[in-house]
Amino acid sequence: MSSRLAEIAEAAHIDATALASSCPVPILQHNQIVLGHGSGGRLTQRLIQQEILAAFRNQHLATLHDGAMLTLNGSRVAFTTDSYVVKPLFFPGGDIGSLAVNGTINDLAMCGARPAYLSAAFIIEEGLPMEEFRRIVRSMRQAAEAAGVEIVTGDTKVVDRGKGDKIFINTAGVGLIHSRADIRADRVRPGDKILVNGPIAAHGIAIMSVREGLEFEAEIETDSAPLNGLVGAVFEAGHDVNMLRDPTRGGLASALNEIAEQAKVCIRLDEQAIPIDEAVKAGCEILGFDPLYVANEGKLLAFVSPDNADAALASMRQHPLGHEAAIIGEVLAGTPSLVTIKTRVGGTRVVSMLSGEQLPRIC
């Protein structure tokens, strides 16, 4: 047991031996890319920090946020990009097209921005049926219309058979940051409440149940949705939000660990307060997943000061995408970078960042 572990255990009031067993094994240096580098967890973080940030070092990238917050001719602008490699292309409640549109809209919304324009770039494997391409493009249009954004520029590349996987889509987006918004990890303070807008883990389980051929009584659908309206409603109601993040790859656990590290704070979750649908919970149990690590595509985590929290919760709950919003935890002054959870049975355990790969190609 290292003295650092003992120290963390003491600060978090948890059993040091339990903490040691829950800590991820040390991550070896990799001399090639492995699937885990795309997990959204510890390996992704390491790849980004050691290889990408080290090369591109600048103040915008260094925030490690979902998008960059920039100044362009005096305007506060958010700019973001994401590639989508989800498998299968079509799944309950969505497809790669709507996912690609909603995902980038959400990254802009997490910067406190109103999404304005999107790009769409396709890398298509030779042989993709034209009808599938058409379905995907239609789905993108519908998603863009539903969210009130325009797809204004694009690109199409084709790779030879066996050198891609049907279709990969990149969407980038630009938007104007709300005048009221000031979203930064370093605004997160002890006392802040952590809100989520609804039940977690649906996207990952929807994808995995298709892949594994599982059938549940009720089909589990992705939660993929555009969060710009919800975020806009919270800002317009005048509620100050310190930090926003959509917990996609790597789930709540990885997103909260990232924020705890950046904000140098301790986060404590309350398991009982975290909304999760019964069917999704059953799916997690069957598949052996901890829902805290399962990807969401229509959820956000909002850090709000304690005096703002109830009002922000109320305004979320008035929005169609926030009916089941809940306060699921809070920020503590304890050990920096530590995320713990008070379990249903009353114990406390450490929630570490996802290490390795859990659900490849979930988005």
Added chain:
Amino acid sequence: MSSRLAEIAEAAHIDATALASSCPVPILQHNQIVLGHGSGGRLTQRLIQQEILAAFRNQHLATLHDGAMLTLNGSRVAFTTDSYVVKPLFFPGGDIGSLAVNGTINDLAMCGARPAYLSAAFIIEEGLPMEEFRRIVRSMRQAAEAAGVEIVTGDTKVVDRGKGDKIFINTAGVGLIHSRADIRADRVRPGDKILVNGPIAAHGIAIMSVREGLEFEAEIETDSAPLNGLVGAVFEAGHDVNMLRDPTRGGLASALNEIAEQAKVCIRLDEQAIPIDEAVKAGCEILGFDPLYVANEGKLLAFVSPDNADAALASMRQHPLGHEAAIIGEVLAGTPSLVTIKTRVGGTRVVSMLSGEQLPRIC
């Protein structure tokens, strides 16, 4: 012989039989994606028009330019995206990383914009050596620094072995449009001179000679370069430019056909005036390519009114990337959408858009 062909032949003063033989065969409807859909030629154009524009229909996409020209909070902003799937990853004079940075910078420059910020999104195949990833990222940084732009946001996805091809890179970019710039196909007028900033076809031949294992006396290097400085110099010298385009996939021929169609003008090139390096010309002959269809990655076509053309040419020639700039053709009032070339031997032939696939995965 259709009456339309006879009419075109008469208008262009060329032999109608020769015209018929040079016309592309009709393109069949495809029920799946083929490599030619990524060629940058007729098939790409059809895919974009029938499948993508039909779905996303809006004024910005409809311009079919290299990027979208938008208004964001009162500022004129350009926004563009491109994915890079070039094979091999490393080639004489460049690599996929520098190509991805320069390419998006150039698309912004072709909108008359000063590139400000880029995104970088990687789709990596499991197994890519970390050292190759590192080289690519370093190369991106150097290219961005050389052009004075920042890479501010990114994304990393990993796909399983056999479902990608080492690495694909998407870059998107935003920039502010020069106050003097008004780049639009519908500003192209009969009388306009067509300028190119230097010798053509180097990029495609550099890639193909690596792929085919050809060795020339002097190694042929890609012309990949950031054109923002050159374009800025022309604007700052006060020279009005009506239209800009970088002739990448599909080469000069496809770019000029697109512009001729959009502007509803006739274009006549002068073969003798088109700069091409001897080694590149030899490479084209060995490989059986018409240099007019071979991709460039550091070239631009500028349409300038006749009274501005010589001055614009002079200011291009003062820039390191424009020493060998030349006036290579002009816009005529003849048959709309027709591109012809006056050959070295004094004849005239039609230059049609690339149909099918010539050089897959050239960028």
